[in-house]
Amino acid sequence: MTLKDKRILLIVSGGIAAYKSLDLIRRLRERGTTVIPIMTAGAQQFVTPLAVGALSSGHVFTDLFSREDEQDVGHIRLARDCDLVLVAPATADLMAKMANGLADDLASTVLLATDRPVLVAPAMNPKMWAHAATRRNAGTLAGDGVRFVGPNAGEMAEGGEAGLGRMAEPLEIVAAIENLLDEGPKPLAGRRAIVTSGPTHEPIDPVRYIANRSSGRQGHAIAAALARLGADVTLVSGPVEIADPAGVRTIHVERAEEMLDGVLAALPADIAVMVAAVADWRVATAGGQKIKKKPGEAPPPLQLAENPDILKTIGHHAQRPKLVVGFAAETQEVEANAREKLKRKGADLIVANDVSPKTGIMGGSRNSVSIVSKDGVDAWPDLDKNEVAARLAALIAERLGP
Numbered sequence: 594m595t596l597k598d599k600r601i602l603l604i605v606s607g608g609i610a611a612y613k614s615l616d617l618i619r620r621l622r623e624r625g626t627t628v629i630p631i632m633t634a635g636a637q638q639f640v641t642p643l644a645v646g647a648l649s650s651g652h653v654f655t656d657l658f659s660r661e662d663e664q665d666v667g668h669i670r671l672a673r674d675c676d677l678v679l680v681a682p683a684t685a686d687l688m689a690k691m692a693n694g695l696a697d698d699l700a701s702t703v704l705l706a707t708d709r710p711v712l713v714a715p716a717m718n719p720k721m722w723a724h725a726a727t728r729r730n731a732g733t734l735a736g737d738g739v740r741f742v743g744p745n746a747g748e749m750a751e752g753g754e755a756g757l758g759r760m761a762e763p764l765e766i767v768a769a770i771e772n773l774l775d776e777g778p779k780p781l782a783g784r785r786a787i788v789t790s791g792p793t794h795e796p797i798d799p800v801r802y803i804a805n806r807s808s809g810r811q812g813h814a815i816a817a818a819l820a821r822l823g824a825d826v827t828l829v830s831g832p833v834e835i836a837d838p839a840g841v842r843t844i845h846v847e848r849a850e851e852m853l854d855g856v857l858a859a860l861p862a863d864i865a866v867m868v869a870a871v872a873d874w875r876v877a878t879a880g881g882q883k884i885k886k887k888p889g890e891a892p893p894p895l896q897l898a899e900n901p902d903i904l905k906t907i908g909h910h911a912q913r914p915k916l917v918v919g920f921a922a923e924t925q926e927v928e929a930n931a932r933e934k935l936k937r938k939g940a941d942l943i944v945a946n947d948v949s950p951k952t953g954i955m956g957g958s959r960n961s962v963s964i965v966s967k968d969g970v971d972a973w974p975d976l977d978k979n980e981v982a983a984r985l986a987a988l989i990a991e992r993l994g995p
Contacts, residue, residue, distance in 0.1 A: 596767070597625030599774060602675040602709075604700045605645065607635015609750040610682035610716035610760035615640060617681060617763040618648040624767070629675060630654065633687070633700050657699040672707035677774060680704070682716035682760045685727050691739070692730035710773055714766055715744045719756030742769035742839050762836065769839035772821055779823030780990040785862040786824040787914070788816040789869035789903065791831035793849045797895065798880035805870035806948075809833030811920075811960060812868035814982035816841045822986050824864065829855035831869055849875065849900035856903055857910075864989055865914040867904040868944075870922060875900050908939025916992055918985070921945040921965075931965040941992070942966050944985065964988070 601621060605614045614636075618628050628649045632642055642653040654671060672678075680687065680700075687700065691713075696702040704711065713734065721727055722744060735741065743761030748754070761769070790812020794802040809830060816828040817838035826841045829852050837843040844855040849871045856865070874897040884893060904919040919940040921931040931945035943965040960981045964971040973984065 595624070596621065596771060596774070598627075599625075599677070600627045600629065600675040601770065602629045602631065602671060602678045602703070602707075603649075604631045604633070604678065604680045604683075604687075604703070605636040605640070606633045606680065606682055606684045606687045606700065607638060608682045608684050608716050608760075609639060611636045611639040613760055613763060614681055615644060615648055617766055618645065620763045620767050621770075622648065622650070627651075629671065631671065631700050631703060633698060635684070635686075654699060657702055669706055672703045673709070675707075675709055677770060678704065678707050678709050678711045679714070679766070679770065680711070681714035681766055683713045685715075685717045685721045685724075685730075688713065688715065688727065688730050688734065692733040692737075711739045712742060712766075712769060712773055713739055714742050714761050715758070716760035717744070717758050718749060718751065718754060719758040722758045723756075740769070740773055740840070742766050743837075745836065746845075761839075765836050765839055768817075772817075772840040775821060777821075780995070781819060781864075781986075781993070782823030784824045784864060784993065785859075786816075786819045786826045786864035786866065787829065787856055787859045787862045787907075788812055788819065788826060788866045789829045789831075789852060789856060789871075790816065791833040792870045793831045793852055793872045793900075794847050795849065795872045795875035795900070796847075796879040797876050798882065798884045800883050803872050803874065803876065805872055807831070807833075807870035808957075809835055810958065811978045811981065812866075813838050814979045815866055815868060815985060818979075818982040818986035819864065819866070819989070822990055827855075827859040827862075829859070829869070831871075849903070853901045853903050853906060856907060860910070860912045860914075862914045863993065864916050864918075865907050866918040866985075866989075867907065868920050869903070871900060871903055873900055874898065902938070904940060905938045913939070916941050916989060918942045918944065918989065922948040928963060928965065928970055931963070932970075935965055935967070942988075 630645045631654045646653040690701040696705045745759040746757045747759045791809035792805045792807040794804050796802050816826050820826045820840040828841050828843045846852045877896040877898040908917050917940045923930045927945050927947050931943040935943045944962050946962045960978050961975040
């Protein structure tokens with residue numbers, strides 16, 4: 594969707610991630626969005642109202658008791674005269690105020706008075722995000738209808754600190770706003786979907802692993818496309834270097850057994866789309882220490898064990914989703930292997946593609962697929978992976994019906 598002519602009330606709270614709000618304002622403005630900024634006292638310790646005002650090209654609101662701004666009950670006007678309220682960054686303190694209905698400054702008062710959609714981009718130290726109080730507050734806000742984007746994992750501003758707590762990047766937040774304000778049809782509203790994506794890493798020892806070549810781009814795009822059509826999506830992702838899709842609940846895993854656990858935990862569901870390139874085998878007993886080469890000696894043998902077949906498990910599960918979609922990444926006899934996989938795995942559809950090195954599909958941005966079902970084979974043209982995702986989501990919605 595376009596954000597042109599939309600009005601976003603942006604609340605910037607106090608944290609080092611407040612500097613990202615400057616780029617966020619720029620990204621929204623270049624899309625034709627009007628940004629009305631509110632800055633807490635803490636936010637003003639990190640970025641100045643002058644900088645925020647210069648980028649937003651408008652007045653920056655900071656004081657609940659401003660004689661000028663409040664002569665027409667300004668906090669109520671701000672709370673209602675917008676399409677969406679965005680809190681970025683959202684500190685643990687502001688989230689606690691929101692969850693408990695406190696209103697002791699302009700930002701918290703506006704949040705209590707608004708009847709518009711609210712999107713929150715948390716940013717805090719990983720220990721603070723993981724704290725039981727923050728988890729309770731986040732759960733309360735989600736139950737109240739507040740939507741979240743992030744936080745992401747990574748290095749913190751504090752030296753030696755890393756984990757889940759980084760504010761989502763500006764373009765991720767823009768995508769989340771687009772999803773939230775999208776007024777297009779939602780044929781999958783009320784449906785629950787599970788998507789797997791990326792590779793799995795099966796450890797050989799603490800520094801080596803067995804894996805498949807997968808960037809996760811196709812699986813992540815499918816999760817986002819299903820969410821855009823209204824589905825409540827859980828994405829179970831192996832190790833990838835791309836951002837979590839907006840509007841999707843993401844579970845991060847490493848190994849195939851962990852991925853299966855994540856998928857089973859997300860049941861019951863209406864839709865399962867198993868896109869991940871799961872390693873077929875793992876080392877039966879991974880080394881506790883790095884396996885060292887020894888001069889003159891042959892490499893140690895690796896005894897392999899078969900990993901769980903996630904698609905087959907879901908296809909024959911007692912809580913089998915109404916529609917099960919698998920992927921067949923093949924290098925030869927693509928359609929024949931896909932038809933055999935359709936029967937053996939208990940799937941309704943198999944998305945088959947040729948992933949030979951010459952195609953550039955593994956890790957690339959485009960895909961060429963055929964949809965295999967009991968009714969036959971439908972070959973799609975070469976498409977961007979986002980377009981493949983959009984078409985597949987539409988097909989899933991059509992198959993499920995109203």
